[in-house]
Amino acid sequence: MAHVLLRHRDIPDLHKFDVYKKNGGFSAFKNAVTKMKPNEVTDVVKNSGLRGRGGAGFPTGMKWSFIDNKNWPHYVVANADESEPGTFKDREIMESNPLQFLEGLAIASYAVGATAAYVYLRGEFWEVAAILDEKIAEMEKAGYLGDNLFGTDYSLKIFTHLGAGAYICGEETALLESLEGKRGQPRVRPPFPPSYGLYGKPTIINNVETFTNVPMILANGADWYKKMGTADSAGVKIFSLSGRVRRPGNYELPFGTTFRELIYGEKYGAGVQDSRTVKAIMPAGASSSLIVVNGDDKVLDTPMDYATVRTLGADLGSASVIVLDDTVDINWVINKTVHFFRHESCGKCTTCREGTHWMRNITDRIHGGSGTQGDVDLLLNVAKQMQGKCLCALGEFSTMAVTTGIERFPQDFTKAVKK
Amino acid sequence: MSLEKNYSKEIKQILAKYPSENKRSAVMPLLHLAQREEGYVNKAAMQEIAKMLDITETEVASIIGFYTLYHDKKAGKYRMQVCTDLPCALRGADEFMQKLCGNLGIKVGETTEDGLVTLEEVTCLAACDRAPMFQTQGPDGIKYHENMNVDKTMELIQTLKHARGEVK
Amino acid sequence: MSKQVSVTIDGITVSVPDGITVADAAKMAGIDIPVFCHHPKLEPVGMCRMCLVEVGRPMLDRATGQVVLENGQPKIQFMPKLETACTNRVSEGMVVMTISDKAKAGQKGTVELLLTSHPLDCPVCDKGGECPLQNLTMAHGPGKSRFNYDEKMHLEKMIPLGELMWLDRERCIQCARCIRFQDEVAGEAVLGFDERGRSTQIISISDPGFDSVFSGNTSDICPVGALTTADFRFGARPWELKAEASICTQCPVGCNTTINTRREAKAGGDVVVKRIMPRQNEEVNEIWLCDKGRFGYHYTESKKRLTRPMIRKDDKLARASWDAATKLAAEKFSADKKNFVVLASGRLANEDLFNLKSLADHAGGTALLYSDMGGGELTQLVGVGAGTNIGNMGKGDAILVVASDLYEEAPIWWLRVKQAADRGATLIVANPRETKLDRFAKYAIRYSYGDEVKTINDLSKKSKISDEFAKARNAIVLFGSEGLSVNSSTAVASACASLLQETGHVGRANNGLIGVWQRANDQGAFEIGFQPEEDLEKALKGKSVYIVGADPVGDSPALAKALNSAKFVAVQEILETATTEIADVVFPAQAYTEREGTYVSGERRVQRFHAAVPATGDGKPDFAITSMVAKQMGIILEGSAASVVFDILSHSIDAFTELNYAKLAEFHGQWPIVGRGDLYYGGTTYENTQGLGVQLTPTAQTEGTVRIPKVRKEAVLRPREKDLLAVPVNKLYDLGVMIASTELLEQRIGQATFTLHSTTAKKLGVEAGQKLALSFDGGGGEAIVKIDDTISTGVVLVPRGMGLAIREPVVAHVQTRSAAGKVK
Numbered sequence A: 001m002a003h004v005l006l007r008h009r010d011i012p013d014l015h016k017f018d019v020y021k022k023n024g025g026f027s028a029f030k031n032a033v034t035k036m037k038p039n040e041v042t043d044v045v046k047n048s049g050l051r052g053r054g055g056a057g058f059p060t061g062m063k064w065s066f067i068d069n070k071n072w073p074h075y076v077v078a079n080a081d082e083s084e085p086g087t088f089k090d091r092e093i094m095e096s097n098p099l100q101f102l103e104g105l106a107i108a109s110y111a112v113g114a115t116a117a118y119v120y121l122r123g124e125f126w127e128v129a130a131i132l133d134e135k136i137a138e139m140e141k142a143g144y145l146g147d148n149l150f151g152t153d154y155s156l157k158i159f160t161h162l163g164a165g166a167y168i169c170g171e172e173t174a175l176l177e178s179l180e181g182k183r184g185q186p187r188v189r190p191p192f193p194p195s196y197g198l199y200g201k202p203t204i205i206n207n208v209e210t211f212t213n214v215p216m217i218l219a220n221g222a223d224w225y226k227k228m229g230t231a232d233s234a235g236v237k238i239f240s241l242s243g244r245v246r247r248p249g250n251y252e253l254p255f256g257t258t259f260r261e262l263i264y265g266e267k268y269g270a271g272v273q274d275s276r277t278v279k280a281i282m283p284a285g286a287s288s289s290l291i292v293v294n295g296d297d298k299v300l301d302t303p304m305d306y307a308t309v310r311t312l313g314a315d316l317g318s319a320s321v322i323v324l325d326d327t328v329d330i331n332w333v334i335n336k337t338v339h340f341f342r343h344e345s346c347g348k349c350t351t352c353r354e355g356t357h358w359m360r361n362i363t364d365r366i367h368g369g370s371g372t373q374g375d376v377d378l379l380l381n382v383a384k385q386m387q388g389k390c391l392c393a394l395g396e397f398s399t400m401a402v403t404t405g406i407e408r409f410p411q412d413f414t415k416a417v418k419k
Numbered sequence B: 001m002s003l004e005k006n007y008s009k010e011i012k013q014i015l016a017k018y019p020s021e022n023k024r025s026a027v028m029p030l031l032h033l034a035q036r037e038e039g040y041v042n043k044a045a046m047q048e049i050a051k052m053l054d055i056t057e058t059e060v061a062s063i064i065g066f067y068t069l070y071h072d073k074k075a076g077k078y079r080m081q082v083c084t085d086l087p088c089a090l091r092g093a094d095e096f097m098q099k100l101c102g103n104l105g106i107k108v109g110e111t112t113e114d115g116l117v118t119l120e121e122v123t124c125l126a127a128c129d130r131a132p133m134f135q136t137q138g139p140d141g142i143k144y145h146e147n148m149n150v151d152k153t154m155e156l157i158q159t160l161k162h163a164r165g166e167v168k
Numbered sequence C: 001m002s003k004q005v006s007v008t009i010d011g012i013t014v015s016v017p018d019g020i021t022v023a024d025a026a027k028m029a030g031i032d033i034p035v036f037c038h039h040p041k042l043e044p045v046g047m048c049r050m051c052l053v054e055v056g057r058p059m060l061d062r063a064t065g066q067v068v069l070e071n072g073q074p075k076i077q078f079m080p081k082l083e084t085a086c087t088n089r090v091s092e093g094m095v096v097m098t099i100s101d102k103a104k105a106g107q108k109g110t111v112e113l114l115l116t117s118h119p120l121d122c123p124v125c126d127k128g129g130e131c132p133l134q135n136l137t138m139a140h141g142p143g144k145s146r147f148n149y150d151e152k153m154h155l156e157k158m159i160p161l162g163e164l165m166w167l168d169r170e171r172c173i174q175c176a177r178c179i180r181f182q183d184e185v186a187g188e189a190v191l192g193f194d195e196r197g198r199s200t201q202i203i204s205i206s207d208p209g210f211d212s213v214f215s216g217n218t219s220d221i222c223p224v225g226a227l228t229t230a231d232f233r234f235g236a237r238p239w240e241l242k243a244e245a246s247i248c249t250q251c252p253v254g255c256n257t258t259i260n261t262r263r264e265a266k267a268g269g270d271v272v273v274k275r276i277m278p279r280q281n282e283e284v285n286e287i288w289l290c291d292k293g294r295f296g297y298h299y300t301e302s303k304k305r306l307t308r309p310m311i312r313k314d315d316k317l318a319r320a321s322w323d324a325a326t327k328l329a330a331e332k333f334s335a336d337k338k339n340f341v342v343l344a345s346g347r348l349a350n351e352d353l354f355n356l357k358s359l360a361d362h363a364g365g366t367a368l369l370y371s372d373m374g375g376g377e378l379t380q381l382v383g384v385g386a387g388t389n390i391g392n393m394g395k396g397d398a399i400l401v402v403a404s405d406l407y408e409e410a411p412i413w414w415l416r417v418k419q420a421a422d423r424g425a426t427l428i429v430a431n432p433r434e435t436k437l438d439r440f441a442k443y444a445i446r447y448s449y450g451d452e453v454k455t456i457n458d459l460s461k462k463s464k465i466s467d468e469f470a471k472a473r474n475a476i477v478l479f480g481s482e483g484l485s486v487n488s489s490t491a492v493a494s495a496c497a498s499l500l501q502e503t504g505h506v507g508r509a510n511n512g513l514i515g516v517w518q519r520a521n522d523q524g525a526f527e528i529g530f531q532p533e534e535d536l537e538k539a540l541k542g543k544s545v546y547i548v549g550a551d552p553v554g555d556s557p558a559l560a561k562a563l564n565s566a567k568f569v570a571v572q573e574i575l576e577t578a579t580t581e582i583a584d585v586v587f588p589a590q591a592y593t594e595r596e597g598t599y600v601s602g603e604r605r606v607q608r609f610h611a612a613v614p615a616t617g618d619g620k621p622d623f624a625i626t627s628m629v630a631k632q633m634g635i636i637l638e639g640s641a642a643s644v645v646f647d648i649l650s651h652s653i654d655a656f657t658e659l660n661y662a663k664l665a666e667f668h669g670q671w672p673i674v675g676r677g678d679l680y681y682g683g684t685t686y687e688n689t690q691g692l693g694v695q696l697t698p699t700a701q702t703e704g705t706v707r708i709p710k711v712r713k714e715a716v717l718r719p720r721e722k723d724l725l726a727v728p729v730n731k732l733y734d735l736g737v738m739i740a741s742t743e744l745l746e747q748r749i750g751q752a753t754f755t756l757h758s759t760t761a762k763k764l765g766v767e768a769g770q771k772l773a774l775s776f777d778g779g780g781g782e783a784i785v786k787i788d789d790t791i792s793t794g795v796v797l798v799p800r801g802m803g804l805a806i807r808e809p810v811v812a813h814v815q816t817r818s819a820a821g822k823v824k
Ligand SMILES: Cc1cc2nc3c(=O)[nH]c(=O)nc-3n(C[C@H](O)[C@H](O)[C@H](O)COP(=O)(O)O)c2cc1C
Pocket: A051, A052, A053, A054, A055, A056, A057, A058, A060, A079, A080, A081, A082, A083, A084, A167, A168, A169, A170, A171, A172, A173, A205, A206, A207, A208, A210, A392, A393, A394, A397
């Protein structure tokens, strides 16, 4: 099947302006601006069943329809912060199929009446930003960005903005704060960005992959898109596959593809390294709950969509599938994830600031061999105590691997503690 | 050094990205600009940025402190930032880091004697399928180096050394 | 009146304003939800996670939008997780549970996490006894920590953030109240967080350190002992302190304060002042105080306090009895009644000023106010209407500030005007140079010194600004004395008054004129009938002068000369000054901390202050001393009790009719609730239970249109080809007796400066930081050159009260310039 998002894998040099244009590029945007009303664009996206690819899976068209039309100007922001450990899909899109992403961003801007859009890139994406800047300039030159587009009174500018090393800036309100030139700390919600966003103005924020779907949906129709995937999760998804597999990488597959296909399929993961068995899967990067596999076929044959993965006690999130084989010690895994969250906690709320700090101290003790069973119990207890009490989801994320790790792989902890 | 003097064109471009009443947004790009030459933001640049954006020096410092890519102290000319986060670690990042330390004769956080490279550990860089990997943060911005091993890394260091002549 | 909604909190149903936070609603219902980050004067941030409660709302039927009923009662749908009471806003029918098991468990969890990083050094902490974390730990905290004590973060404990405030990083719980106060309320974001996560720490980078005159307030609202003042640190334990209500005497705002005192061995068993704290008055200072008011009280305990009456003998002052001293003065004053002059300042209380004025009147002498600024008769006519509260002004209202640098002259007004602008009020700042208020102004009008009256008159002509001012729902004008003399400031007041009356902005609350006077009770002096004198030298020469609460000799060589040729000088003071040195008789007066009385603020609010410490030496209240002098002259004036003097005053001055001490002591509950050591922590600001004072009603409010006296226009001085025009400006921290004895503030007072435009400086061949000597009529001296390109060329700004003796604009001549004397 031809790619919808990673189309550069089918079409060489798709990042080049002419190639992209020759392959139907910008026709969806032009068509939208010249022939459709903004809310008609939103309706198509609504009908396609597209859900946000940043992790939460919120219906995209619905989000766009929440934009507050009593307060102007409006902004659209692309979340290109991509910092979840195990996630590297947006980077490939922006490096290799940047114009499709930018076109999607432009269509979204038109749909909600924004005349300025920002791409917030994680600070490390220095080279990616350079690519986008070049592409934006090309689009401006060719009349796809700027004033009075296609002779209408619609105008649009797109700007890139580099972050500077902070996972939390992927959280949409922290991202907005950062874009406003402040410390990237989440805001209290509500109000949500569609009513109070960038500079306090109505703002739509979507993930890069989400936007990249949009030109194809507009070009081929909502029904075309809906036909792919499952009833719960329409369309295709890029799965970032990493960990102990033979062929890690991004794979674009329809929702509903099984874990087995992704991990073992010859064109995809091509199996576990050294032919070991899968012990656990983290489907949403470091923020994941651990899915127990231990070679269980039933688990491996589970179709990957938002609803079904939940039945395994985990969220699909951004579909950054990290594969852990039977050589991996879960006690080590959570030590890694907790270190990550201790480092990335923004420090705004007590629960996460203190909780991640103490979880790190305790896992260090356990992992270092000086922990006791009491420490394991304390760790589990601290993690549980944090749940539901943090200001944003990062704090919650930091506990997922901890609680499911200890509860689902107790032997890895009993082994590690002093008797 | 005055940013305003040396980079007036860049500053203008940066400020043009944001509504004039929200010029504070420019603080992050300006800080990237400010540490381009010396690898860290010095006091004079902090003051200049604060003034330019009508915010206080404390606010600028507070932003430098929050984000890991900004530095307020001098280090090696290049910061070699190795990702040792979970996905990379599952593909040998920790061992790579250990060997690299051995080869360079420094510990994580230290700088080579010639002042060329400071070795640092960082969290996920969105390159998990190409571990071991690191980025270099230096005068020419940030560059990714993926699917690395120690030999390739030592070669890179040689190139960096010669690229801009001997380091002071 | 905002819409009310009915909510049920812990089973109690109350009616509260719609949309307020659950935490505030609970407090109104008398239920304390513990908070750390939340403060009712700051925007909610929901970061400390202390206020976790269960929140339920009536369930609505999706189809009909109607409330679903269950057994005839609305069915309540609870949120799945605990919610922060500080960020959730009340709505009709909401049900909140703050002490359910789930809520308690959540709150307990937060306290535990906070304590894991807290040093628990309560026994040596200044906040001990008024710390909500300590209180909460007692109430909820786990008995024993489950965390490893050795792994606790150990951080720096004594970090000076400038010379006034200290930070203890270990105690900080990262609630950001201090940062948010500086940013949102004070508009001076000199505090911030460094790093992130558990490494988050408070920093301040400025020169001077913690560069804000509001810094002390952060220690009041800090919910732990992380921020303490250099003044009070390790000074005492809060529970050992006695509290007495007072009024700040440093500027015309009239901030309500509490004087904390303690008996101290160090002071020989005497009761001494330990700290000055804000006392809540939402219409005056809310819960804030500026640093000058907080730290500048030390002059009252200065070694230079006068303790005994003295009489000059053989050219030396020698101790005398009260009887002898007052008798001598009385004889001299009676001997030449026509030449009897009372020169008193607005540092005195109404009671003092009233007796002095009565004495002058009875004896047939004159009563002069020691001030460089006039116009008090205009604020009596069209001063702000009764019920004025700048805190209520916002969108649709206008505030005009003329010839005043409010930040330097009346910091709390600056703060409140700035906040009114934040709320949307149109702020117009008219000043010949840029001031800190300009940043918040919608319109900044820049005029040349001398063009003040014209500038205001122009606001009656058609323009965008004048239109906006005229159409404003409410409008207030604050006028000051920058670059003005007694006459010209009176002219400015008159122009402002006309503008206000023409645009219909008089005779109502939140409308009218406010004088930014130089002293706390100048307005009171005007009410009582004192007037300043333009040519004070002439008025004093050859007279018998009774100087009370003023130091003209110290302030000005010209006045010193005039007084040296006076017939007789009696000085009534609290401190030894240059004026007491030349006096024939000296009377020791009590400081305001030692006695009671009343002041009238610039907003014409009459407020009481009380005695907090015993008198120094033989000192007596000013009104009593005056009554003794009067008696020796055969004039009977009340001298026994301030309240009785006030009663007489209120019978003889119309504006004060029906006022008495009991009325001034009336108070009512205020929002937010502060100072009770509650878990819902408003800060250490004292609750006001001693009286909110009464605002006087301006004539325009009782009589309608008033006739505004026209002031004769003086010839305006302009910079000349060869010479500079020296122009007086006011400074917050100066060398006046009121703060010069506070060592802590020495650095802030700094050195005297001459501010010039860079072109002028270049012409004179001087640079910033160099010394320059100027002479002008009546004064001059050496000062450091400062550059300000927002002023006109040919002008030099000279601060008042810094030893350069400037009262009004004068022509200045350059004496010397030194390139060598570059001063840091
Ligand atoms: C801690 C945290 C980190 C996140 N990081 C990212 C990210 O790197 N990229 C992203 O697109 N969304 C991220 N999100 C999700 C965003 O908050 C937001 O839901 C998303 O950008 C919405 O776009 P979508 O609807 O297209 O998914 C993160 C959320 C949290 C709580």
